[in-house]
Amino acid sequence: MNNHDLKLYFIMGSANVHKRPPLEVLEEALQSGITMFQFREKGPDALTGQAYEIFAQSCQKLCKQYHIPFIVNDDIELALKLGADGIHIGQDDFPVAVIREKIGDMLLGVSVHTKDEVHTALQYAADYVGIGPIFATTSKSDAKPPSGTEFLQQVRSEHPDLPIVAIGGIDESNAQLVFKAGAHGIAVISAICESVNIKDTVLTLTSIQPS
Numbered sequence: 001m002n003n004h005d006l007k008l009y010f011i012m013g014s015a016n017v018h019k020r021p022p023l024e025v026l027e028e029a030l031q032s033g034i035t036m037f038q039f040r041e042k043g044p045d046a047l048t049g050q051a052y053e054i055f056a057q058s059c060q061k062l063c064k065q066y067h068i069p070f071i072v073n074d075d076i077e078l079a080l081k082l083g084a085d086g087i088h089i090g091q092d093d094f095p096v097a098v099i100r101e102k103i104g105d106m107l108l109g110v111s112v113h114t115k116d117e118v119h120t121a122l123q124y125a126a127d128y129v130g131i132g133p134i135f136a137t138t139s140k141s142d143a144k145p146p147s148g149t150e151f152l153q154q155v156r157s158e159h160p161d162l163p164i165v166a167i168g169g170i171d172e173s174n175a176q177l178v179f180k181a182g183a184h185g186i187a188v189i190s191a192i193c194e195s196v197n198i199k200d201t202v203l204t205l206t207s208i209q210p211s
């Protein structure tokens with residue numbers, strides 16, 4: 001993984017897409033230039049069992065076709081079974097040490113909200129950290145209150161080389177603030193899933209420069 005892979009990190013599960021088949025949305029996002037993808041199938045109506053696995057495999061296949069890293073959210077067993085490129089975990093999932101032990105050198109992304117969490121993520125060689133929600137989000141029911149960009153700025157100044165992706169309520173109107181604060185990239189759900197023109201949205205989001 002290089003820092004550019006974080007530039008526009010698309011996250012999707014079937015619950016995030018309403019008017020079109022999710023795989024169609026993913027393929028359009030891939031064609032338009034997303035740089036990383038996270039399979040995040042959760043929530044009350046999430047697919048389970050065989051349907052869950054088949055959907056994950058279909059997403060992975062599309063990502064392979066476009067040479068884009070396929071990251072699994074939360075589910076280590078699925079990530080290992082499919083041979084995903086990586087896994088993303090949060091502080092309420094599993095201890096980072098346990099995950100690193102299980103996944104070997106697969107990419108590891110960790111959500112962080114405090115300096116201690118950053119320290120632990122670094123100790124176990126997290127490949128990147130996710131910081132957020134920066135702004136209000138409707139895509140995660142148990143999200144913490146929006147943090148704004150202050151913590152992100154602090155982490156960037158203390159860890160100049162740490163790959164950071166910002167998440168939560170990010171869209172064309174505010175992405176520049178986040179890059180300015182020091183993020184290498186933005187992770188989005190609704191900005192793409194609810195876009196009326198995915199190509200335009202992706203082009204706009206990928207062309208934003210820090211200043």
Ligand SMILES: Cc1ncc(COP(=O)(O)OP(=O)(O)O)c(N)n1
Pocket residue numbers: 009011038040073074088089090091092093109110111129130131132140165167187
């Ligand atoms: C890139 C990225 N950053 C943060 C998160 C949030 O992870 P987590 O806190 O574990 O919450 P869930 O996504 O599992 O609900 C993420 N998924 N991706």
Ligand SMILES: Cc1ncsc1CCOP(=O)(O)O
Pocket residue numbers: 132133136137138139140143167168169170187188189190191
């Ligand atoms: C998974 C996650 N973690 C923190 S905020 C969030 C949801 C981001 O979705 P959106 O881009 O629609 O605000």
Ligand SMILES: [Mg+2]
Pocket residue numbers: 073074088089090093
């Ligand atoms: Mg999680």
